[in-house]
Amino acid sequence: MSSGTLYDKVWDLHQVAELPGGSTQLFIGLHLIHEVTSPQAFAALKDLGLPVARPERTVATVDHIVPTTSQARPFADPLAEQMLATLEANCAEHGITLHGLGSGRQGIVHVIAPELGLTQPGMTVACGDSHTSTHGAFGAIAFGIGTSQVRDVLASQSLAMGKLRVRRIWVEGQLQSGVYAKDLVLHVIRVLGVKGGVGYAYEFAGPAIDALSMEERMTLCNMAIEGGARCGYVNPDQTTFDYLQGRPFAPAGDAWQRAVAWWRSLASGPEAVFDDEVCFDAAAIAPTVTWGITPGQGIGVDETVPTLEQTEPDERPLAQEAYRYMDLVPGAAIAGTPVDVCFIGSCTNGRLSDLQAAAQVAKGRRVAPGIKAFVVPGSEQVAAAAVAAGLDQVFTEAGFEWREPGCSMCLAMNPDRLEGRQISASSSNRNFKGRQGSANGRTLLMSPAMVAAAAVTGQVTDVRTLLP
Amino acid sequence: MTSAPFPTGPINAVSGTAIAVRGDDIDTDRIIPARFLKCVTFSELGPAAFADDRAELNGQHPFDQSAHRGARLLVVNRNFGCGSSREHAPQALMRWGIRAVIGESFAEIFFGNCLALGIPCLSVDHDTALAVQAAIEADPALELSADLETLELRGAQGPSWRLTLAAGPRQMLRSGQWDATGQLLANGAALTATASRLPYLQGFAAA
Numbered sequence: 001m002s003s004g005t006l007y008d009k010v011w012d013l014h015q016v017a018e019l020p021g022g023s024t025q026l027f028i029g030l031h032l033i034h035e036v037t038s039p040q041a042f043a044a045l046k047d048l049g050l051p052v053a054r055p056e057r058t059v060a061t062v063d064h065i066v067p068t069t070s071q072a073r074p075f076a077d078p079l080a081e082q083m084l085a086t087l088e089a090n091c092a093e094h095g096i097t098l099h100g101l102g103s104g105r106q107g108i109v110h111v112i113a114p115e116l117g118l119t120q121p122g123m124t125v126a127c128g129d130s131h132t133s134t135h136g137a138f139g140a141i142a143f144g145i146g147t148s149q150v151r152d153v154l155a156s157q158s159l160a161m162g163k164l165r166v167r168r169i170w171v172e173g174q175l176q177s178g179v180y181a182k183d184l185v186l187h188v189i190r191v192l193g194v195k196g197g198v199g200y201a202y203e204f205a206g207p208a209i210d211a212l213s214m215e216e217r218m219t220l221c222n223m224a225i226e227g228g229a230r231c232g233y234v235n236p237d238q239t240t241f242d243y244l245q246g247r248p249f250a251p252a253g254d255a256w257q258r259a260v261a262w263w264r265s266l267a268s269g270p271e272a273v274f275d276d277e278v279c280f281d282a283a284a285i286a287p288t289v290t291w292g293i294t295p296g297q298g299i300g301v302d303e304t305v306p307t308l309e310q311t312e313p314d315e316r317p318l319a320q321e322a323y324r325y326m327d328l329v330p331g332a333a334i335a336g337t338p339v340d341v342c343f344i345g346s347c348t349n350g351r352l353s354d355l356q357a358a359a360q361v362a363k364g365r366r367v368a369p370g371i372k373a374f375v376v377p378g379s380e381q382v383a384a385a386a387v388a389a390g391l392d393q394v395f396t397e398a399g400f401e402w403r404e405p406g407c408s409m410c411l412a413m414n415p416d417r418l419e420g421r422q423i424s425a426s427s428s429n430r431n432f433k434g435r436q437g438s439a440n441g442r443t444l445l446m447s448p449a450m451v452a453a454a455a456v457t458g459q460v461t462d463v464r465t466l467l468p
Numbered sequence: 469m470t471s472a473p474f475p476t477g478p479i480n481a482v483s484g485t486a487i488a489v490r491g492d493d494i495d496t497d498r499i500i501p502a503r504f505l506k507c508v509t510f511s512e513l514g515p516a517a518f519a520d521d522r523a524e525l526n527g528q529h530p531f532d533q534s535a536h537r538g539a540r541l542l543v544v545n546r547n548f549g550c551g552s553s554r555e556h557a558p559q560a561l562m563r564w565g566i567r568a569v570i571g572e573s574f575a576e577i578f579f580g581n582c583l584a585l586g587i588p589c590l591s592v593d594h595d596t597a598l599a600v601q602a603a604i605e606a607d608p609a610l611e612l613s614a615d616l617e618t619l620e621l622r623g624a625q626g627p628s629w630r631l632t633l634a635a636g637p638r639q640m641l642r643s644g645q646w647d648a649t650g651q652l653l654a655n656g657a658a659l660t661a662t663a664s665r666l667p668y669l670q671g672f673a674a675a
Contacts, residue, residue, distance in 0.1 A: 016662045017655045021645050022636030025652055027662045029669070037554065039508035048649065065506065079506040086508045120668060130553040130577060146555035146581035147510075148647075156652035162636060194493055195547040198576055229549065230576050263517055279626055294493050294550075298594035318492050411502045411552075432497045432551060439501070439520040 002166035004272035006235055007201045010141045016044035016158055023160040029123035030140075031058040031153045032109045033096070035065055035087040035323045036413070037128030041150035042090040052094040054157045056324030056343020059118055060091050060098040064413045068376050068403035071101050080414065094154075101419060107405045110134040115381050115437035117247025121236035123262035124152055131347045131429065133224040135219035136233030139266055141201070143231040157344065164201045165275035170266075171208035173283040178464035180357065182223075182349060182427070182447035183217035184208070186288040186298045188280065189227040195295040197229030200276070203268060204234050208282035214243040215351045222348045223429055226295040233239045235267035240422055287463055289432045290445040297431075298317050299334055301450070301462045306333065307331050325433055326442050327421075335460050337444070340422040341438075342373035342455035344400075344448045346410040349427035350378025353383050354448040358427075359394045361452035361466050368458030369401030374416070376408040412437025425454035472540070474562060477565060480482035482568035482588065483613040484540030487530050488601035489518070493549030494544065500560045502552075503628025513556055514563030531564070535608035543600050544571035548589075549578025558582045568614050570621065570631070583637050586646050588617045590614055591632040592621070600629060614644055 002008055014051050016025040033041075038060070045052070052058065066081040075081040091098040099105035099112060106112070110131050113119045125135040125142035128150040135142035149159055169188060175181075187194075202224045204217070212220065217234045224232025234240075241260050244250045251259040286300035297319070299306065307330040311319045323330060328337065344350075344358050355375065367373045375395050377383035383405055386392055392402045409416040410428035417437025418424055424436055431443035444460065453463040504516045513594060522529040541562060548559060548571045551635050558581045561569070568586060574589045575580075582589050592600065599606055600621065616638060622628040624634050633641075640646040663669050 013666065014662065017658045019645075021640030021646070021647075021648075021651070021653050023640075023654055025659070027659060027665065027666070034506050040510055040555075043509065050649075051654075078507075081517060083508060123668060128553060128555075130551065132553075132570060137661055144553035144577055146553055146558075146577060146584060148555060148581065148584035152649050155649055155664075156659065158652050158655075160648040160652065162634075195573065195575075198547070198573065226551075228547070228575065255672045259667070262667045262672060294495075306654065314492075321491070368645065411497075413502050430495075430497070430551060432495045434501050434520040435497050435522075437503070439523055446541075 002273055002275050005166050005203060005268040005274065006139055006233060006266050007141060007164070007203065009266050010122055010124065011163060019160050021160065022070055025158050025160050026124060026161045027158050028126045028148060029057065030112055030118060030125045032125065032127035033060045033150065034109050034129065035062050035083040038090065038148050038150055039086045040147045043150045045154055048217070050155045052096065052154045055095040057157055058096045058154065059113065060087060061106055061109050061112055062100060062136060064407045064411065066101065066406040067287055067407050068406050068415050068416055069359065071173050071404050072465050081373050095320060098393055104380050107382065108347045108350060108407055110222065111350060111378035111382060114138065115247065115379060117244055117250030119446065120244065120250065121240060122266045126159060130225045131222050133231050134218050134222040134347060136221040136224065136231050137214060139233055139236035139263065141231055141233065144225065145243050161315050165199055166203055167276040167278065168203045168205055168274040169202045169207055170206040170277060170279045171204065172279065173208055173281050174205055174211060175208060175282045175285065178449065178467050179285055179287055180447040180449065181212055181219040183285055183288040184282065185220045185223040186290065186295065186445065187285045189223065189296050190288065190298040192227055192278065194226060194294045195228045197224065197227040200228065202229040202230050202232040203274070204362050210237065213353060214239060215353045218351065220349055223295065226429055236263045245338045287450050288449065289460055291326065291328055291334055292319065293325055293431060294318065295429065295431060296446060297322055297421045304333050305330050323366065335462060337460040338458060339369065339425045339444065339454050339460065341418060341424040342371060342451050343424055343426045343428065344410045344451050345376030345378065346428040347378065348429040349448045350376060350382065352382050354427065355382070355386050355391050356408045358448040358452040359391045360396040361449050361463060362400060362456060363394045365398055365456040367455045371455055373455040374403055377405045379405050398456065409436050411435060425460065427451045472565065472567065475567065479588060479641040480588055480617055481615045482540060483615055484611065485536070485538060485549060485609060486541035486543055486604045486612050487536040487539035488543045488597040488604045489530055490545060490601060492546040493550055496549055496553055496554050496557035497547065499557040502556065505554060507566045510556065510559040510563065513560035515632045517564045538565060540565060540567045541612055542566045542569045543597065543604060544569060545597055546572040548574050550575035555581045555595050558585055558587060562587060569612060570600065583640065583646055584648065586641065588614070588616060588633060588641050592629060607667055
């Protein structure tokens with residue numbers, strides 16, 4: 001049983017009561033909503049005749065269904081338009097702030113809450129979206145919930161939860177040049193598996209984690225859920241505080257120093273006890289690419305698709321399913337695999353530093369013939385900062401399309417999708433069958449720089465060969 | 469599509485015919501592809517359960533086989549329901565007719581989403597999962613009962629199998645308290661007390 005960890009401290013502080021069913025009632029400090037998982041929750045609230053308990057603790061944006069070419073209203077897709085109109089009506093009725101299109105603050109929910117300073121250390125954060133784990137980068141306890149739970153948070157600002165165990169993932173050393181947080185987390189999931197984290201919160205710690213920027217920590221925590229861990233977190237430190245200071249909803253004035261003192265006190269101390277601990281060496285990690293149909297089916301870009309003999313016996317049926325679906329040959333090199341579509345964006349890798357890393361590769365090069373490549377900034381703020389830095393020019397001159405912010409082809413709820421058996425190089429988080437909008441479309445997950453490398457070469461390419 | 473009433477009240481057993489969907493790591497995108505999430509109610513999701521997997525198998529998917537129509541128990545393998553938190557996944561299964569899921573293991577958010585709908589996710593070991601799946605495939609008319617009191621899965625004749633369910637969810641289902649909203653609203657004073665000791669809600673005022 002863990003003790004003295006950040007997870008334990010934040011959990012204890014937010015406990016309201018023990019519920020008759022044996023779970024804990026946990027206060028939710030920040031509730032984020034979007035258009036896909038909230039309409040049924042508001043409808044349920046109406047059926048129950050209940051108000052939103054604390055509308056000031058819920059913040060909304062629209063991200064999943066927005067088109068990335070023209071965002072003019074009404075949307076061309078009437079279902080998408082209905083979903084946004086429903087969100088607008090629900091927020092207006094209940095007094096919930098909606099950061100809508102053109103507000104300057106719209107974007108993917110897991111991009112905007114951090115950049116607005118809404119996400120802070122020591123909070124509990126819930127959202128009807130599994131990638132809510134992203135917010136753990138700040139030392140928050142953040143997790144995805146279903147729509148019935150969205151209803152519960154709206155009604156009571158709390159949830160019925162069971163406490164997780166805590167596994168510390170200690171990462172020694174430093175990532176090599178051309179190797180990013182995305183590669184690190186794909187490697188962790190490759191080793192621990194997509195079910196390895198079920199029942200756990202992942203605490204990421206160690207010298208390699210200390211050296212990561214906040215945006216890199218967000219990428220890391222974002223994909224904790226792909227390893228089965230409902231939440232992942234990094235202890236708050238000076239990097240965290242420097243990122244937060246001056247953001248619109250961050251504490252200011254006299255409160256700032258008091259906030260920092262409290263945030264520091266939350267970090268897992270030397271006395272902390274973990275339920276489990278696993279160590280990695282950052283320097284040993286190569287740019288990592290998935291070859292299969294789960295995020296755990298990943299390999300270094302310099303490796304070959306594992307053969308059945310190289311696969312653990314109980315993972316073999318899934319490997320065979322992946323060979324069939326992906327049409328990749330066991331034992332063949334992953335480098336050189338031709339791609340059709342290159343997607344840079346998503347809550348995993350749609351932030352400014354992600355676009356900078358990709359632009360560094362794209363600059364002065366051209367997208368290979370026949371490749372569709374596009375960049376979808378994670379938010380209006382990311383887009384504005386990228387434009388200010390000239391990144392949109394770098395991308396368009398290289399032959400990438402520069403789009404409006406949203407979730408886009410990560411899950412293809414908008415018009416951005418694969419067609420037929422197209423294969424994508426994607427900076428998103430899931431390579432599930434059918435994930436990117438075509439029932440037989442194929443996805444290779446990788447870092448944004450690796451996606452850019454695939455775009456300019458037309459195939460999976462070790463980005464380290466293209467960097468200065 | 470016919471469907472029994474949705475779960476209400478105490479759930480002590482789920483009985484009926486069963487359907488097997490084999491495979492580890494079946495994610496919620498496969499249970500309900502994202503394009504079906506473009507809706508503001510869950511009401512139309514039942515027929516879309518496993519839509520792409522069914523298309524891929526061209527009528528051979530268990531959810532397309534008439535012998536399994538009306539099944540109440542779904543029997544799966546490891547890490548069922550991983551990936552997206554979409555409650556649309558258990559909603560689609562429930563509206564198709566599923567009232568209990570039996571499997572080797574479940575993704576956490578999926579388990580919680582099912583619990584919030586009154587759908588127990590019961591665990592069995594690997595050999596049991598395979599044995600039950602084989603039994604269902606051999607005899608789609610086989611009636612099974614998952615008993616939450618004795619934690620047994622039984623047929624009219626033949627073997628019974630051991631089920632596992634953590635004490636908390638089991639108590640919530642058996643007592644009818646699996647819908648948490650009422651319980652959460654009952655603790656208003658305690659909730660206010662918790663909020664009043666959270667520094668970030670108090671301007672980080674010195675303790």
